[in-house]
Amino acid sequence: MEAVQKDHWYFVVLIFLPFLKVQQKEPVIVHLEEGMVLNCLCPWEGNLSMVSWTKIPDKYPVAVFHPEYGMAFSHHYRERIEFLRTTPLDGSISMRNVTHQDIGLYHCSVQTFPQGPWTRTIQVEDLGEPAHISCSQVIITNTELVAEQNNNLTINCNHQHNGTVYQAVLQKMPHGQLWDLIGVCKNVDGGLVGEDYSNRGQVICADSLDVTLHLTHVIQEDAGFYRCIFSTDVGEQTVTVLLTVLVPGGFSLSVYMMYVYTGTGAAVLVLIIVIVILAVRQR
Missing domain, CATH: 2.60.40.10 (Immunoglobulins)
Structure with a gap:
């Protein structure tokens, strides 16, 4: 009772x-x-x-x-x-x-x-994390990725420092918004601890604390800035990635590349024909 x-x-x-x-x-x-x-x-x-x-x-x-x-x-x-x-x-x-x-x-x-x-x-x-960056500030990217909607995509964040990395924080900033926490990789008592807060993909932590985000069936909401903040023994290092998702029914990356390759091949073929014609006439 x-x-x-x-x-x-x-x-x-x-x-x-x-x-x-x-x-x-x-x-x-x-x-x-x-x-x-x-x-x-x-x-x-x-x-x-x-x-x-x-x-x-x-x-x-x-x-x-x-x-x-x-x-x-x-x-x-x-x-x-x-x-x-x-x-x-x-x-x-x-x-x-x-x-x-x-x-x-x-x-x-x-x-x-x-x-x-x-x-x-x-x-x-988390006082160890840097303050949010204002949306009006210019964000310098290390890598720019383009993905077609409904395709799968992997975003890699690899630190460029040879020293000791204690923690890696993965964040996302949709266009015109603030940074959101996606995942954390850190060493705790000599062991690797990963925290995955992504509702769109899977965050994978490597033993080196490099961070990988796997996105399946990419959608428009996945577009934006992604950054990894590595806390090391000599300070912080930031790696920023810009992801652009192509609008369905509009510009297609595969079709665009096909046109580029086709156009380049046609131009080379025309150039060869012109050279052959000029060579025959000079005889």
């Missing part, structure tokens, strides 16, 4: 969390790292009613603590989050087995009696 009650109150919390109006505050910046702590310590005294954590802007439920019913976690954060509970009104949590999917904006709400709720917003960032 007690288990049913716990499931019931957690279900009710998950239903009503998306509709809660939260007070907007300047977020606190926290560095993405293993065992990171998201502090949420209510500064006043009182009785604790409940602590809830959500990830915004979608208000995705993360964790809930209730003095009577205990703790509950969403599936993605289960066995990864721990409530610290250093004081009666401490809603702080620690997070382990972190990945780049944990980057984002988190909202903590401490419900107290009699003074009511106290909230805090925390921005988790």
Whole structure:
């Protein structure tokens, strides 16, 4: 019966969390790292009613603590989050087995009696990554690729440094938008760890931390800039690739190349005929 009650109150919390109006505050910046702590310590005294954590802007439920019913976690954060509970009104949590999917904006709400709720917003960032490049800036590319729609394509990012590479981050910027994270390759405790966030292809990490992205049945949305940021022992190195996807029914690369080859062959044949005619006339 007690288990049913716990499931019931957690279900009710998950239903009503998306509709809660939260007070907007300047977020606190926290560095993405293993065992990171998201502090949420209510500064006043009182009785604790409940602590809830959500990830915004979608208000995705993360964790809930209730003095009577205990703790509950969403599936993605289960066995990864721990409530610290250093004081009666401490809603702080620690997070382990972190990945780049944990980057984002988190909202903590401490419900107290009699003074009511106290909230805090925390921005988790990977401070090792460079800032986003403005769309108005000129982007210098190392490689330009052209693909026909519905074909398969492989994008290779190979670092040109002979030293030690610790991490490689693969990002994509569609035309006129900001950089999105696609995948991460890194060395952790001497082992290779790969994180694939691509919904259009497959990210493959080599032992050297070179990165490969396989795209199948290329579509127009795959076009744009791709870049690999290699973190090495002598700094960062960036490799940028521009992918152009040809519009179906319009310009065709294979037809274009056929015309080029045909035209070149015809021109050479005409030139040979002209030379032969001139040689015969001179005799």
